[in-house]
Amino acid sequence: MAGNEAKSSPDGRRWHYPDATEHPDDVVFIYEKWCKSCGICYSMCPHDVFTADKSGLPIVSNPEACTACGLCEILCPDMAITVYKDHPARVGGSGKPKR
Numbered sequence: 120m121a122g123n124e125a126k127s128s129p130d131g132r133r134w135h136y137p138d139a140t141e142h143p144d145d146v147v148f149i150y151e152k153w154c155k156s157c158g159i160c161y162s163m164c165p166h167d168v169f170t171a172d173k174s175g176l177p178i179v180s181n182p183e184a185c186t187a188c189g190l191c192e193i194l195c196p197d198m199a200i201t202v203y204k205d206h207p208a209r210v211g212g213s214g215k216p217k218r
Contacts, residue, residue, distance in 0.1 A: 146182045146206045147191070153199035159198060160191040 147168060149160075156176050161169035165188065170180040179185075187204040 144177070146185055146187075146203055147179045148201045149177055149179065149201070150199045150201075151176065153197045154195075155197055157196060159194050159196065163194055164191055 132217070154176060156174060158175060158177075160169065160177050161167075161171055166181070166184040166186060168179060168181050168185045169191070170179045172178055185202070187202050189202050189204075192200045192202045
């Protein structure tokens with residue numbers, strides 16, 4: 120098996136999900152490698168944060184409308200969505216989420 124073993128992440132897993140440092144400007148992050156374009160996120164989002172591209176892949180087209188309810192993250196069958204509740208764009212000077 121030498122030579123064709125998958126790279127391990129620092130904690131020993133054979134897969135890697137990008138952490139916030141790899142996409143620091145995203146309030147909502149969609150890991151495209153895991154997304155199968157099912158449409159649940161943009162169909163169920165109560166604030167129309169998502170739209171779909173021509174292939175059906177979700178795009179975070181309205182991030183300022185996101186209230187961090189987490190519905191997309193919970194409903195995603197591929198676990199491809201992360202909602203950053205404490206993102207600087209979402210948190211006001213008080214350290215509490217904007218309303």
